Amino acid sequence: MKIKNLIGAILVAALGLGGGIAIADGSVKALREMSVDSTNIVDEIHKQDTRRFVRNYRQQPPLIPHSIDQHQIDLRTNECLACHDWTNAGDRGAPTLSMTHYLDREGEQLDRVAGTRWFCNQCHVPQVNAPALVNNEFTPSN
Ligand code: HEC
Numbered sequence: 557m558k559i560k561n562l563i564g565a566i567l568v569a570a571l572g573l574g575g576g577i578a579i580a581d582g583s584v585k586a587l588r589e590m591s592v593d594s595t596n597i598v599d600e601i602h603k604q605d606t607r608r609f610v611r612n613y614r615q616q617p618p619l620i621p622h623s624i625d626q627h628q629i630d631l632r633t634n635e636c637l638a639c640h641d642w643t644n645a646g647d648r649g650a651p652t653l654s655m656t657h658y659l660d661r662e663g664e665q666l667d668r669v670a671g672t673r674w675f676c677n678q679c680h681v682p683q684v685n686a687p688a689l690v691n692n693e694f695t696p697s698n
């Protein structure tokens with residue numbers, strides 16, 4: 557046996573032994589404070605909420621009521637537009653981008669979505685029905 561393999565074999569054996577003892581002992585915990593051999597249960601409450609939320613103030617970018625994991629946005633591609641651009645929204649039954657998304661910096665009307673609105677998730681985030689992390693006393697102005 558080559559020396560490298562031998563060291564490897566000893567390491568594997570030592571680790572296996574150490575791990576075995578620690579688990580039996582019950583002293584090793586996973587990050588979520590469960591023992592390492594039980595299934596992690598993730599809080600249900602943080603799942604995507606698919607009902608549209610009311611906006612908390614008039615100019616709020618509405619929260620996204622669907623998953624965005626599959627929708628790529630990069631320099632060339634923006635899959636959100638396949639449903640939300642004014643050219644597609646009717647067919648897709650999706651809400652059309654409002655006119656503010658077609659104004660450039662000088663306030664000129666464009667046919668295509670403005671560069672400043674290209675990266676949708678800069679402003680829009682998927683919604684979850686989760687408890688507030690900190691108390692919030694925000695009230696919108698009238
Ligand atoms: C396959 C089509 C499709 C794609 C792709 C898509 N959406 Fe949607 N989106 C919808 C539909 C349909 C609704 C309306 C859902 C409803 O009314 O319950 C919606 C709703 C929304 C809303 C809520 C608007 C409001 O007024 O409440 C936002 C914001 C949104 N989408 C953003 C995005 C973003 C950002 C992406 C890309 C990451 C994206 N969508 C990709 C179909 C799509």
Ligand code: HEC
Nearest residue numbers: 615616617636640651652653654656672673674675676679
């Ligand atoms: C710079 C921030 C910003 C970016 C980037 C942005 N939005 Fe918005 N969006 C808003 C705001 C603010 C509103 C609500 C006020 C308004 O309509 O202008 C809104 C409204 C919407 C609405 C609702 C329109 C309506 O009339 O109910 C949809 C749908 C939407 N955005 C989708 C998108 C998609 C898809 C993208 C990416 C192509 C995008 N937004 C990029 C800020 C942004």
